[in-house]
Amino acid sequence: MDVRITPSRVRGVARAPPSKSYTHRAILAAGYADGATVRNPLFSADTAATRRAVEAYGGETERTDESLKIAGFGGEPATPSDVIDCANSGTTMRLTTAVGALVDGLAVLTGDASLRSRPQGPLLEALEGLGADAASTRRNGRAPIVVGGGVEGSRVRIRGDVSSQYVTGLLMAGAVTGSGLEIELTTELKSAPYVDITLEVLADFGVEATVLGGDDSAVRAAGAEGFRVEGGQTYEPTGGEYRVPGDFSSMSYLLAAGALAADGEGEGVVVEGAKPSAQGDAAIVSVLEAMGADIEWDREAGRVSVDRSALEGIEVGVADTPDLLPTIAVLGAAADGTTRITDCAHVRLKETDRVAAMAEELGRMGVDVEEFEDELRVHGGGMEGTTVEGHDDHRIIMALAVAGLVAEGPTTIEGAEDVNVSFPGFFDVLSGVGAEIDRR
Numbered sequence: 001m002d003v004r005i006t007p008s009r010v011r012g013v014a015r016a017p018p019s020k021s022y023t024h025r026a027i028l029a030a031g032y033a034d035g036a037t038v039r040n041p042l043f044s045a046d047t048a049a050t051r052r053a054v055e056a057y058g059g060e061t062e063r064t065d066e067s068l069k070i071a072g073f074g075g076e077p078a079t080p081s082d083v084i085d086c087a088n089s090g091t092t093m094r095l096t097t098a099v100g101a102l103v104d105g106l107a108v109l110t111g112d113a114s115l116r117s118r119p120q121g122p123l124l125e126a127l128e129g130l131g132a133d134a135a136s137t138r139r140n141g142r143a144p145i146v147v148g149g150g151v152e153g154s155r156v157r158i159r160g161d162v163s164s165q166y167v168t169g170l171l172m173a174g175a176v177t178g179s180g181l182e183i184e185l186t187t188e189l190k191s192a193p194y195v196d197i198t199l200e201v202l203a204d205f206g207v208e209a210t211v212l213g214g215d216d217s218a219v220r221a222a223g224a225e226g227f228r229v230e231g232g233q234t235y236e237p238t239g240g241e242y243r244v245p246g247d248f249s250s251m252s253y254l255l256a257a258g259a260l261a262a263d264g265e266g267e268g269v270v271v272e273g274a275k276p277s278a279q280g281d282a283a284i285v286s287v288l289e290a291m292g293a294d295i296e297w298d299r300e301a302g303r304v305s306v307d308r309s310a311l312e313g314i315e316v317g318v319a320d321t322p323d324l325l326p327t328i329a330v331l332g333a334a335a336d337g338t339t340r341i342t343d344c345a346h347v348r349l350k351e352t353d354r355v356a357a358m359a360e361e362l363g364r365m366g367v368d369v370e371e372f373e374d375e376l377r378v379h380g381g382g383m384e385g386t387t388v389e390g391h392d393d394h395r396i397i398m399a400l401a402v403a404g405l406v407a408e409g410p411t412t413i414e415g416a417e418d419v420n421v422s423f424p425g426f427f428d429v430l431s432g433v434g435a436e437i438d439r440r
């Protein structure tokens with residue numbers, strides 16, 4: 001699907017979708033349990049992949065209205081009868097590869113071309129160190145992956161600068177092993193708030209995990225030297241159910257749209273569902289404040305209000321918030337001055353190399369962009385409407401859609417259907433606040 005965005009003014013109330021990160025973890029936690037109901041989950045292509053994985057390991061899932069009823073495998077996953085297709089979901093693959101290490105036989109996991117290009121080697125090496133069979137069929141540390149045979153060890157060392165999802169997968173699996181698991185990080189942990197999400201979900205399901213070290217009271221996993229989770233624990237949420245909060249990653253596009261394209265007459269964009277949580281991407285509010293946006297967050301009500309503002313370029317690091325890079329890059333392109341996005345080398349390991357993709361597409365829109373290994377430098381001044389590529393990446397597509405609202409002339413995004421990965425109703429929501437969108 002191609003989407004044509006005509007420069008538009010936006011205003012009104014929008015609601016962010018449920019959090020993808022929390023939904024993945026909640027579905028899998030319910031799978032590790034005897035069962036649970038997940039309220040307000042995100043129904044998307046990515047979370048559907050995690051549902052399939054839970055079913056492959058012996059669980060059952062059923063959608064009822066806006067909830068998921070999950071009958072879990074009670075901490076004892078079965079050997080899958082077929083290959084597990086993780087599609088485009090790196091979270092599914094990394095979290096459920098750790099599940100596969102627990103089965104008696106072998107589990108085979110694969111995905112689409114993008115997923116098969118992403119690194120899984122550190123996780124495979126860690127599982128091998130725990131006594132499991134874990135290998136890449138192409139011997140390059142990438143899917144397809146074969147894993148199984150059970151784990152015996154209780155201590156493991158792993159890098160923290162490639163993907164925090166390795167830590168999440170190990171923690172969730174370690175809780176149901178006999179001896180538990182102690183994880184030592186051999187490098188600095190990137191994306192620490194995502195591990196905080198994992199710790200929060202584990203706690204809500206009655207599972208205790210400990211941060212070893214750490215130097216930040218706001219983000220528990222920041223500066224961590226490692227983690228410990230005791231074995232023999234049971235996943236069981238209070239009252240047998242868990243509710244997923246709103247998604248700040250998806251919210252960032254709506255807030256950016258308000259800051260750039262609201263009518264500027266006091267009737268801006270209000271985004272609902274913004275209750276505080278462990279999500280690092282809530283930092284989009286402080287990023288917009290630093291750039292000079294007229295923005296207000298009522299945390300108790302879970303509402304963020306933003307109006308069109310004159311923005312100034314800033315320097316911002318995304319070590320813990322990699323998913324915000326595309327949004328910040330577009331904000332920088334529309335701002336005065338230069339925006340430097342630093343600590344972003346790991347953002348190259350997502351669905352696509354998001355650093356290179358944003359440099360390429362903003363360049364097509366006439367923006368002066370400088371790309372470095374660990375930095376993206378965006379010189380503001382405006383954008384020109386043109387045809388851009390979505391790179392099979394939901395976050396690139398949504399960021400470019402925001403850019404199209406304020407570009408000079410229409411912008412056509414090719415391959416825009418991939419928003420289904422995390423925000424299936426994105427273009428409907430954007431249209432609902434006044435964006436002129438033509439789907440082809």
